[in-house]
Amino acid sequence: MRNLWIFINRYNAFFLFVIFFTAGIILTVKNNAYQRSVTFNSTNQVVGHAYENLNIFKKYMNLGQVNDSLALENAKLNTALTALKNIDSAKNTVVKDTANHVQYTYLAARVIKNSVTLRNNVITINKGSADGIESGMPVISAGKGVVGHVRDVSAHLATIESLLNKDAKISVSIKSTKEMGSLVWGDRNSDYRKAFIKDISNHFRVKLRDTIVTSGFGSFPPGILVGSISNRGISTGDNFLTIEINLFNDFSTLQYVYVIKDKLAQEQKALESTLPNEQ
Amino acid sequence: MNSRIIITNILRWFILLAIQILLLRNLSFYNLATPFTYILFLLLLPFSTPNLILYIIAFGTGLTLDAFYDTLGVHTAACVMLVFVRILFISVTVSRDNFDEPEPSLGNMGFRWFALYALLCTFAHHLVLFLLEAFKLSELSYTLLRCTLSAIFTLFTLLLVELIFYSRKLR
Numbered sequence: 001m002r003n004l005w006i007f008i009n010r011y012n013a014f015f016l017f018v019i020f021f022t023a024g025i026i027l028t029v030k031n032n033a034y035q036r037s038v039t040f041n042s043t044n045q046v047v048g049h050a051y052e053n054l055n056i057f058k059k060y061m062n063l064g065q066v067n068d069s070l071a072l073e074n075a076k077l078n079t080a081l082t083a084l085k086n087i088d089s090a091k092n093t094v095v096k097d098t099a100n101h102v103q104y105t106y107l108a109a110r111v112i113k114n115s116v117t118l119r120n121n122v123i124t125i126n127k128g129s130a131d132g133i134e135s136g137m138p139v140i141s142a143g144k145g146v147v148g149h150v151r152d153v154s155a156h157l158a159t160i161e162s163l164l165n166k167d168a169k170i171s172v173s174i175k176s177t178k179e180m181g182s183l184v185w186g187d188r189n190s191d192y193r194k195a196f197i198k199d200i201s202n203h204f205r206v207k208l209r210d211t212i213v214t215s216g217f218g219s220f221p222p223g224i225l226v227g228s229i230s231n232r233g234i235s236t237g238d239n240f241l242t243i244e245i246n247l248f249n250d251f252s253t254l255q256y257v258y259v260i261k262d263k264l265a266q267e268q269k270a271l272e273s274t275l276p277n278e279q
Numbered sequence: 280m281n282s283r284i285i286i287t288n289i290l291r292w293f294i295l296l297a298i299q300i301l302l303l304r305n306l307s308f309y310n311l312a313t314p315f316t317y318i319l320f321l322l323l324l325p326f327s328t329p330n331l332i333l334y335i336i337a338f339g340t341g342l343t344l345d346a347f348y349d350t351l352g353v354h355t356a357a358c359v360m361l362v363f364v365r366i367l368f369i370s371v372t373v374s375r376d377n378f379d380e381p382e383p384s385l386g387n388m389g390f391r392w393f394a395l396y397a398l399l400c401t402f403a404h405h406l407v408l409f410l411l412e413a414f415k416l417s418e419l420s421y422t423l424l425r426c427t428l429s430a431i432f433t434l435f436t437l438l439l440v441e442l443i444f445y446s447r448k449l450r
Contacts, residue, residue: 017360021356021363023359024357028353047346047347115348118313119412120412166414192310
């Protein structure tokens, strides 16, 4: 017993290393699993507060750009509004109850922390469960398209797993041909302006600079902008194309995002969970 | 260990982590090389620190970084690996009975010793960091490329900081 103690004491550097390193690995693996602990990330009170203060300064630097994008969006909304106002309602014989058809509602939030340089990038926003944000909600940016999904939520803050993440997989389609594929980021690419579309069959003719939008399968509403094709078809040796696209969103200057609340999400999930799993 | 060394190290911890989180987190070359200069704090801890304390400090530092990077566990494991390499390297190259210098800085130990020490520690740290961050082997070669380029970048910044602040004691 005494010899064992002497042995352990002599090589304590190694044994301590094993203990602490294992603890680190366990934390990593747990963080990769679906249920993560919420304490040690930027939804944390202290960390979130620090980033919020830092962001006050950053916000002023980009004020001009934000103004421009808001004006642009205003113009678009005004156009849509006048188009709606000019519909001659007297001609409509059937009265539609439109209140029930608002499936998606948008919640604006400010980005308080962002990164584009890592393998798995996470954005933190200044809205949380108190504002009705839940884990898994889709997030887009003003006029430019997909940003990601809500990951962890605390009372007044939430983290978004951005598109620039190894776990991100979004169902998209080519706008003109309606051919569907899935959007991924990574795979020998860490440029935040580029992403790849996989699972599009080899026999499809893909045109350069075609627009990519969300398909509507999955949590995003259909038709939200994603990017444009910059390289059609990188040969991977199987029956599917890998298409390179330029993202419309500039993730490095993200200031405001919209979290989308899907009224039917709960209903859809409940309905689909009753189906037998066939995978 | 006197109180002056402790205060110096606490100050160094705050300054290096603040620089890492506020400034270097947003910095990268072509999205391939990212510097992690905060490891200088772990490199410069005094010789006389017991192993257990070293590991606890590394664990805590890693956890703090992880909270800000939203990568729970990745920096923690990398920092623990760095401390392991540090203990091995120091036990091999410096004899235990004459710790006449308080800490392994560039000014105390000379350029060649420090450069080799920083090189080994940086590579160990970055290897764990990037492999755990990618968390799959299918893009191994690309991850290793990012790791190597980042390690070179980090090493450059480490030596730069050391040369600026410790040159007056250079032998």
